[in-house]
Amino acid sequence: MDYEKLPNFLKNMNSVVEDDLEGISWLHGNPPDYTLVNNLYLSERTKIHPPHSLEAIITNLIKNWEKELSHKTDVSQWRTVDTGKFRVSMNGGEFKGLGDVAKIGAYNFFIGESEYYAASLVPDPTESHQVFRKAMKNGFALEVLEVYTPPPKVVFKWRHWGRMEGEVQCPMRNKTIRTMKPTGGKVELIGTTVMVLNDKYEIEQMEFFFRPDTMLEQMAGVC
Structure with missing residues (x-):
């Protein structure tokens, strides 16, 4: 892997919200401001990977992918994925294409029908995004903990966390x-992803494995 020849979304964790922004369709009309969530990531991450390491490269890729998933409404403008082949699944379930995920929204796809949050009752992706944005006002940070295998099939463990700093009204199943009243407590998820990359280091396929109910249980104060 020649680091100098890698695309910028593998070298800069903010690439997709800083590079070539003209004409991009954003969920809230403008490029998102990641200052707060980046500060959370840098101050509370549990791993600091060496520069240019595989772990650092995959960190940048997955963080840029998450930014596109959460904020770019025109899937043809996503840079981190092979838009013609991309598909994703949750816990061994049915694979969904890029358009399907964009239509239902990131939170709805990953949480689904939890006891404390029913995606079917919040079908609008903008509305579902706001439910959790209000709860974690300083962001929901993402870090790669370990990378087990190199491209093209990358298996890695990750951590997603924030703090319950705002009130949330969740439509339950x-x-x-x-x-759910703000507690200031940590909300944390740990999971594993199996990811297939093409020869341009664009993502073709992702399989996520984690227990989404964990996040809602922490927010509801039942665990």
């Missing part, structure tokens, strides 16, 4: 609304 039983169709009632549960108000």
Whole structure:
């Protein structure tokens, strides 16, 4: 892997919100400001990977992918994926294409029908994004903990975390609304991803394995 020849989204964790922004369709109309979440990441990450290491490269890739997933509404403008082949699955379930995930939204796809949050009751991706943005006002940071295999099939372990700093009204699976008061406590997820890259280091396929209910249980204060 020749580091100098790698695309910028593997070398700069903010590449997709800093490079070539003209004409990009953003969820909230403008490029997102990642100052708070980047500060959270840099101050509370548990791993500091050596520059140019495989772990650092995969960190940049997955963080740029998450930014596109959360904020770019025109999937043809995503740089981190092979837009013609990309597909993703959760816990061995059905694979979804790029358009499917963009349509339902990142939180809805990854959480689904939890006891404390029912994606089917918040079908609009902008609205679902706001539910959790209000809860974790300083962001929901992502770090790569370990990378087990190199490209083209990359297996890695990750951590996603934030703090419950705002009130949330969650539509539950039983169709009632549960108000979750801010506790200031940490909300944390740990998972594993199997990812296939093409020869341009664009993502073709991702399989995520984690327990999404964990996040909602922490927010609801039941664990």
